[in-house]
Every structure is written in structure tokens, then in C-alpha cells.
Amino acid sequence: MPLFKSLSHDEMMEIASITEPRTFKKGEVIYGEGDTGGKLYILHTGGVKISRLSADGKEQFIRAIGPGEFMGELSLFSSLPFTDDAAALENSTMCFIDGEKLKLLMSKYISIAFKVMDELSKRLERAENLIKEISLNSVEERLARVLLDLSDGEKEIVLTMTRGNLASQLGMSQETLSRKLSFFQEEGLISLKGHKRIRIENREGLLKII
Structure with missing residues (x-):
């Protein structure tokens, strides 16, 4: 996946050693609003829907995640719980990486940290563009x-x-x-x-x- 593409084979094996594989059936909840984060979720196959419920109970679709993409990165840098929901759009497989272990690797392999920052910047830009689109x-x-x-x-x-x-x-x-x-x-x-x-x-x- 793009997040680790600059690493050598041995470095990738080091990443693999701290991952936890999981599978989810279509419609199954991966995490919900209020849940404790602290993990990076990397999708291998399938699809995931990120959404949020409004005060009147209406679902607001935020984005869809495809193979090779990741989510949960905001919870790595904050102690606050999740503010959105993630559910499998289809049968999906993914890996979890513990946040504390990932932070150690980010300090060791700076390219991973830059890639996470780049993704955060892109998502912020998309959010700002969406607000502009809706309002103007x-x-x-x-x-x-x-x-x-x-x-x-x-x-x-x-x-x-x-x-x-x-x-x-x-x-x-x-x-x-x-x-x-x-x-x-x-x-x-x-x-x-x-x-x-x-x-x-x-x-x-x-x-x-x-």
C-alpha cells in the first residue's frame, strides 16, 4: 500500500510483525462514535463507509475507503474518542496497527510520518472544498x-x-x-x-x- 511503499522488504516485515488481521462481514460495524481509537486501520480487500449521525438522527456520508487506504489516523494523535462511524460496505479484510507501536516506527522511518501527514492534508482540503461547494x-x-x-x-x-x-x-x-x-x-x-x-x-x- 502507498503508506509503506518506500520501505525495504525487511522494514515491511517489521511493520507486518505488529499488525493484527481482521475480517468483517457486509454491514458489520468496525468502530462507532464514542469508541476509543488508538489504532490505524488499513483496508486490504472490500470497502468501508465512514459516516456520522446528525442531531436528528440522519446519516451524513463522509467518504468511502478502498483497498490500500487507511483510516483512524486522527485517533493516533488525540486522546478523544471517534466522532464518526465505520462499517463494511462488503465483506472486507483489514489490518490493525497499534498506535503506540506505529508512532515508534514513524520516528524510525520518517517516510511513514510524512505519508500520514500528506493524507491528513488531502482530507482536510477535501473537507474544505466540500464546505465551499455546499455553501456557494x-x-x-x-x-x-x-x-x-x-x-x-x-x-x-x-x-x-x-x-x-x-x-x-x-x-x-x-x-x-x-x-x-x-x-x-x-x-x-x-x-x-x-x-x-x-x-x-x-x-x-x-x-x-x-
Whole structure:
């Protein structure tokens, strides 16, 4: 995984010696709000959903974690409990690394510390961009931008999350997302292929919206 790619084989074996492998079934909770942290969670196979509950009990989707990515890094540097929930999106395997042992290795292999800091910086930037998107841009602008981002220049998007999670991430209800997707389809900007596939039909038209 990227976090350890700069290490030698022997150094990687040293990392492996302090990891604890775990498996989780689809829907199983990995940690919840209020739980004590102190571990780094590294996903090997499957997927994990990071979310948070609002005061009125509505779920706010934060991000999805894929193979090779990690989570729980904030708890390594703070004694505060988790403020979000993590659950398996599918059958998943991962490794836990005890925080205190990892800190010792971070002081020994500075490249690991820099990689964790880099990931934290990227996540902070994404959070700030999302706040800006929600506060300054219309629903149509947000949706057009995320469709262009997800397509990455290709004609078809295969969603790796549910529409409900996508709507939550964009700061709108699932009903609003469905209406806007249908509107985009009527305008010839996209075509919907079931619940997971979206084909970009008019990229220039989406660009004009944003």
C-alpha cells in the first residue's frame, strides 16, 4: 500500500510483525462514535463507509475507503474518542496497527510520518472544498461537478456508493438527487443505466453548468 511503499522488504516485515488481521462481514460495524481509537486501520480487500449521525438522527456520508487506504489516523494523535462511524460496505479484510507501536516506527522511518501527514492534508482540503461547494454552489452545480470528477474523462461512471450516500456527500436529500439526475437525463446531459451506471452524453453541457 502507498503508506509503506518506500520501505525495504525487511522494514515491511517489521511493520507486518505488529499488525493484527481482521475480517468483517457486509454491514458489520468496525468502530462507532464514542469508541476509543488508538489504532490505524488499513483496508486490504472490500470497502468501508465512514459516516456520522446528525442531531436528528440522519446519516451524513463522509467518504468511502478502498483497498490500500487507511483510516483512524486522527485517533493516533488525540486522546478523544471517534466522532464518526465505520462499517463494511462488503465483506472486507483489514489490518490493525497499534498506535503506540506505529508512532515508534514513524520516528524510525520518517517516510511513514510524512505519508500520514500528506493524507491528513488531502482530507482536510477535501473537507474544505466540500464546505465551499455546499455553501456557494447550487444543487445543479454540485451535481454537474461531481459527475465530471467521477467520470475522470471517460464516458461512463460506475458508482461505488449508493445514491443515498452520494446525495449525503453532496449535502442534498436522495429525492433531490434523483430529481436532478432525471432532469439532467431529460436535458440530454446524461443517461441513467440502472442505479449504478451513468453515461455522460454531453460533457460540454455539464461544464457550462459549473
